[in-house]
Amino acid sequence: MTSTVTPTATDPAEVYRDGLAHGELRYQRCAWCSTRFSSVSLLCATCGGADFVWERSSGRGRIHALPGPLGPGDRQERTAVVELDEGFRVLAKLAPTAAHRIWRGAPVRLEVAETDDGSLRPVFRPIAA
Ligand SMILES: [Zn+2]
Numbered sequence: 001m002t003s004t005v006t007p008t009a010t011d012p013a014e015v016y017r018d019g020l021a022h023g024e025l026r027y028q029r030c031a032w033c034s035t036r037f038s039s040v041s042l043l044c045a046t047c048g049g050a051d052f053v054w055e056r057s058s059g060r061g062r063i064h065a066l067p068g069p070l071g072p073g074d075r076q077e078r079t080a081v082v083e084l085d086e087g088f089r090v091l092a093k094l095a096p097t098a099a100h101r102i103w104r105g106a107p108v109r110l111e112v113a114e115t116d117d118g119s120l121r122p123v124f125r126p127i128a129a
Helices: 012-021
Strands: 026-030 052-056 060-065 079-084 089-094 107-114 120-126
Touching (some): 012 026, 012 120
Parallel strands (some): 089 120
Antiparallel strands (some): 026 052, 060 079, 060 107, 079 089
């Protein structure tokens, strides 16, 4: 379920990073038209509104698209467009997963991974049996 976040920071990028540090994906919802955005916006692309509410995603969604072909080796890291249950899409890495568990429509769950430079990024793990 979604819930509203009361940010402790004013910098949207920091609010987003704070979310990852808590293991959650935060996103902005336009206060005027309720369009949800996965990336930080100053103006709503739908209605031009400038008021946003922060919410946290359930972290559950489905693979919407898989850009590019599967490479050699079936546990290679892949990128996917994931549609979250809240109705917005993000482009993110998939956690290393056997290729037969990755398909369009496969359910996925958010995990937070640390990159080589120590920053955090969202990754999605297919959870189909
Ligand atoms: Zn709007």
